[in-house]
Amino acid sequence: MTFKTFTTTASAMALTLSLATGASAQDDKVKIGATVYGLNAEFMQLWANAAQQHPAVTSGLVDLTVFDGRYDALVQQDQFETMITQGFDAIVFVPMDIEAGATAVELAHEEGIPVVGSNARVNSDLLTSYVGSNDVKAGYMEAKAVLDKMNCEGDVVIIEGPIGQSGEIQRGEGNEQALAECPDVKILERQTGNWSRAEAQSLMENWLTSHGSDIKGVIAQNDEMALGAIEAIKAAGMDLSEFSIAGVDGVTDALNAVKRGEMDSILQDATGQAQGAIDVAIKAVMPDYEPQSSLWADYPELDWADGAESLYQVPWTPVTGENVDKLLAERQ
Structure with a gap:
């Protein structure tokens, strides 16, 4: 140990x-x-x-x-x-x-x-x-921030926390509540990024290869994973302003990203x-x-x-x- x-x-x-x-x-x-x-x-x-x-x-x-x-x-x-x-x-x-x-x-x-x-x-x-x-509330708030910027139009990907951890379960429940308010929005991909910036970046790189500009929103169940998605988008040479991205926690890099207009976050x-x-x-x-x-x-x-x-x-x-x-x- x-x-x-x-x-x-x-x-x-x-x-x-x-x-x-x-x-x-x-x-x-x-x-x-x-x-x-x-x-x-x-x-x-x-x-x-x-x-x-x-x-x-x-x-x-x-x-x-x-x-x-x-x-x-x-x-x-x-x-x-x-x-x-x-x-x-x-x-x-x-x-x-x-x-x-x-x-x-x-x-x-x-x-x-x-x-x-x-x-x-x-x-x-x-x-x-x-x-x-209340992680259900956080999941709803972050997903709603993404969907509001999309005007409930277009499709999203969800980067989940570790499977079986309460944050993944409850924020996922909140994500679904917000998505139910936008029935025309489709979830293109959802997979765990294990709260990791690096894992989320790798996922997003793969999803950008598969779906490209069809992805309009990124619902990341924590800030580290939202930041990883942002890095993937930048590395792909795509226009970050065409994506709506949100995370949860209010970590320092996310606060700076909010200040730059790159994402939304909720401080825990x-x-x-x-x-x-x-x-x-x-x-x-x-x-x-x-x-x-x-x-x-x-x-x-x-x-x-x-x-x-x-x-x-x-x-x-x-x-x-x-x-x-x-x-x-x-x-x-």
Whole structure:
């Protein structure tokens, strides 16, 4: 098993925690592990960095370890077993597979370790809570942006996320909802690009060879894949303005592409998801804990509810010409 570990060296705060809270009696810090499906691309790097910068982590209240799941559900299950063996107090889970991840959650539950989901869903009712965004809504929003620019005329291709990952399933559902509003639009191709810019570029190169200018829209279920499609179109010497392209996440290159008028994107708040999930995980271990992340102030419509809600949905932010410079400045 391999993993990346993000460590924090801030001094520990003195706490009195009983075994009943789930925290280790031998260690003043709350020990939280986060296993994420993969750290190759920017969005999950943003998520992991935000988790590392949570105020409870930087102050020393929490000892946080982030594990790289390497896009493999079995690797993530191994990481759960490691965290259980090493006596972690709580786990934050960003699963690779909506079904396979349930086994890992069950293992932790059997040992009395709370598991908080974030960003990607797992089909388990044993989660303590879930802090993420509505991917069905995102899939609808991105597809509608593409179709509106096409005036519901012409045909599209869909570049999907990893098959079996909740983002692929739910964004696909949203894509279909938007496409149902444009019954004359035909899907020429749909295939997974595994959240990868390089894989999406290769797919788009093949599709341009097969379909050429018949492709009017590209619905990519994340920004990395939308950016890969853009590179393929440019490499083919085709006019990018003749394509309507959209993705999801608001990664830095996508923000710049929106600014250039090359694509549409919807910002997914990696910081809010990561830090909100850590707040909920700490609360599951420390009953008197009050949230320290900015999530709850940033989105007043989100009710902390004493950390007891089973679902916390972080809103999406469409990237526009009016807000893109501000979003880019915040990324610095």
